[in-house]
Amino acid sequence: MKAFVFPGQGAQFVGMGKDLYETSDIAKELFEKANTILGFRITDLMFNGTDEDLRQTKVTQPAIFLHSVILAKTLGSEFNPDMVAGHSLGEFSALVTANGLSFEDGLTLVYKRALAMQKACEMNPSTMAAILGLPDAKVEEICASITDETVVPANYNCPGQIVISGTNAGIDKACELLKEAGAKRALKLSVGGAFHSPLMNPAKEELEKAINETKFEKPICPIYQNVSTVAETEPETIRKNLIAQLTAPVKWTQSVEHMIADGATEFVELGPGSVLQGLVKKINSTVATSGKQ
Structure with missing residues (x-):
């Protein structure tokens, strides 16, 4: 069984997504749609910005989400998950690719999450x-x-x-x-704040309202969420776990172990970097790992 996994903050690099934009009409259309939704040209920062530009939480999170999701959308029938998971921010990418959230709603939530987290970091x-x-x-x-x-x-x-x-x-x-x-x-670590801790409570309260106003669908396959670590398919449970995720730990080890116990033999990382492939191998060296950028 094949599991597709999606990276979180820290995987970004200058030039991310540029090849996709230049070689795929689907990708170009979605990137331009993202520029419109966000109200600024995030593609300029992703393709030609500086490391400093990309380190801003309000840029980093939507940039990684876009790279991951748009890559999945360009794969066509090659994207055939039996299960999905994402590390922190990557959980939103996983949900959108599994049709649990629309592209537009996913991007809007990720941007609101990034702004709320940035604000919480400045407070504490x-x-x-x-x-x-x-x-x-x-x-x-x-x-x-x-x-x-x-x-x-x-x-x-x-x-x-x-x-x-x-x-x-x-x-x-x-x-x-x-x-x-x-x-x-x-x-x-050179990060802006205490992510996944009680210090993110102000961001959680802000994001909770946005998540509760967003429409969730049953995904095409189970998603293994950071909070529960087990297969989830019910929209209301997924919604609650997404809200809890901001102040709860990311249980990546436990999630991967449960995916393997449920039959995963191959893990494919979609998005910038290859961090998750390395972590999966350290959790269980017998499974196959690969990635696409």
Whole structure:
């Protein structure tokens, strides 16, 4: 069985999507539609902008979504998923490609999500850090022991690799304790805020209203969501999980394990970069992985 997976923030690069725009009429039409919906020419920033342009959350998230979704739309019958999943932002790409959301509604929600997250970051100066070489339970235990600051596990990427999220002071304290506990690395990330933590609550409240006003359909195949990690097909459940996702951890390891348990033998990554292929291989080295950009 074939699983298609979609990357999240951090996979962007200058020039992303340009080949698609220049070689496919379908892609060109959808990119131009996106420019109209967003009210600015995101294609100019994607194809010819700077790294700094693309690092702005309000640009990064719609850019990665567009690259992933439009790529899937150009594949025709080659896009034949038995199941889909996306890492954080990538969950929106997965939903649109599986016809659970329209292209227009998906892009609108992603842009609103990006703006709301940007605003929440400005309200609460905060950050994230990658922790390598410790069991999940140890990272959870140390984060829970810090009670005077906010710090929580945010991304369960693969065994031995967790990203934590919290206030600047909370992350500093956690990194020290995790290194003392034997972490191989505790590396602060150059991100704008504490994604997938309680510090995103203001963004969650804003996004909840937009998601509740959006029409969801039953997808053509199950989607394995970051919050529940299991196969979901009911629109109302999918909607609730999408809202919860902003403040809950991305359980990527557990999602991939459930996809494999349910029969996935091949994972195809659609969108910029190849990060998810690497994570899938670290979770289970026996499955086939490939990608398209």
